[in-house]
Amino acid sequence: MQILNDWRQVIEQQAKETKSYLQNVKEPARNYDYSSRNRSEIGFNVFTISSDLYYRENFHSDIIKAFLDPNAKHGEGNKFLHAFIHLLNKCNPQRNINLSDFQNARVSREENNIDILISDSNSGKAILIENKIYNAIDQHRQIPRYFEIVSENYIVEAIVYLTLNSSKYLNQSDWTIDEIQRINPVIYFVPSYSLGSTNLFDNWIVPSIIECNNSESLFILRQYGNLIKFLNTNSMDTITLEKFYLTLKESDNLQTSLSVRNMLNDLPEYLAIRIEERYKGKCYPFKNIWRYKNRDTVFEAFELENLYLKMDIWCSERGYKVHFWNSKDENYDIKVNLPFISSLKDFNYEGDNKSNVEKHFSFNQEELLFEFIDNLLLELKEFKTQPVSNLVIEKHD
Structure with a gap:
């Protein structure tokens, strides 16, 4: 008895550790799924066609500066700069940068090595943009140096720390x-693209596209927006795997991951066993229930007149695929000949094969699956007791 208690405690501890581990990897797993779904080719894009400069921070700073500068050749005046200030105010609603403080803005590149400096001598206000889209390291006391230099002539309203996504953080160790x-209150972290948070693409590029009247500027904004999304979604896998890798190095997380993988591999067979055990001896009017290739639970041989119907339930880690079919007559139309079987109303033909209808149940819908099976068995029992003259059974030569 003591051995059983000890073994139960071991299992409970393993379950607790596995649950904790899964909680820790939930976010990187979600991000990995998102990037996998959204990964795509950029298509016809002038920036990727013309050169490989889009892999450099300077390239992005040049593009952003050109649109923020009211005196640039886009011909839209302060429109794009105001959209950028709206983005900053959305990032930090507790602070409010007044558009009127930048009505006479001057926008420069690499002034005192600052990537982009937006300044207005009339208001004495300034905004600094530090571009880290390509993950460049923070130089020694870089932001404090810039802050002190600009503060000699202006009040610093914002220091924008522009990154590719939300994974990079500002190094303040020095x-x-x-x-x-003094500086943290004016720091604005702005990812170029990020799901569910304020970002350059959704909150500056898209509004700028909407407001833009210049066709050439509109074309460039759209192309640049596509580039930003492409770079972001195609870099997320590496970032997510890096986080996962670091998690694996903690404690015995690698072994836990391997165990989870093995359990997931065995899960479809376990799901099929659960179905088989529930209906073993209770599968009538089918003659038998068994498993094919371990993960397919087969309800075999509903026979009536020339009918020979089967139900296969293929199990996977994502759920169940139910096939209800006439295995001996490929010309038999299930939906036409069995319209009174209401359990099948939500089923669809398997491609062009009308003798086979199918439906998917998700992993969390086991109870719904069992409810379907119970109802189907009841309807088939009633079907089997009907006088032959009342049955719709087509015969195919």
Whole structure:
């Protein structure tokens, strides 16, 4: 008895550790699925066709500066700059940057090595943009140095830390406590694209496209927006796998992952066994229930007149695929000949094969699956007791 208690405690501890591990990897797993679904080719894009410069930070700074500059040749004045300020105000609603403070803005590149500097001498306000779209490291005390230089002539309204996605963080290890207290309130973290948070694509590029009246500027904005999404979604796998890799290195998480993988591999067979055990001896009017290739639970041989119907339930880690079919007559139309079997009303033909109808149940719909099977068995029992003259049974030569 003590052995059973000890074994039960071991199993409970393993289940607890596995649950904790799965909680830790839920976010990277979700991100990995998202990037896999959204990964795509960029298609016809002038930036990728013309050169490989889009892999460099300077390229993005040049593009962004050209649109933010009210005096640039896009001919839209302050429109794009105002859209950018709206983005910053959305990032931090507690602070409000006034558009009127940048009515006479000057936008420069690499002034005092600052990627993009937006300044207005009339208001004495400034916005700094530090471009880290390609994950460049933070130089020694880089942001505090820029802050001090600009603060000599302007009030710094915002320091925009522009990244490819939300995975990069600002290194403040070489900052003083005073610098952290003074600078942090004006730091704005802006990913170029990020699901569910304020970002450059959704909150600057898209609004700019909507407001743009210049056809050439509109074309460039659309092309640049496509590039940003392409770069982001196609880089997420590497970032997500890096997080997963670091998680695997903790404690015995690698062994836990291998165990989870093995259990997932065995899960379809277990699901099929659950169905078989539930209906073993209770599968009438089918003659038998058995498993084919371990993961397919087969309800065999509903026979009536020239009918020979079967039901296969293929199990996978994502759920159940139910096939109801006439295995001996491929010309038999299930839906036409069995319209009174209401359990099959939501089923669809398997392609062009009308003798086989199918439906998918998700992993969490086991109870719904069992309810369907119970109802189908009841309807087939009633069908079997009907006088032959009342049955719709087509005969095919």
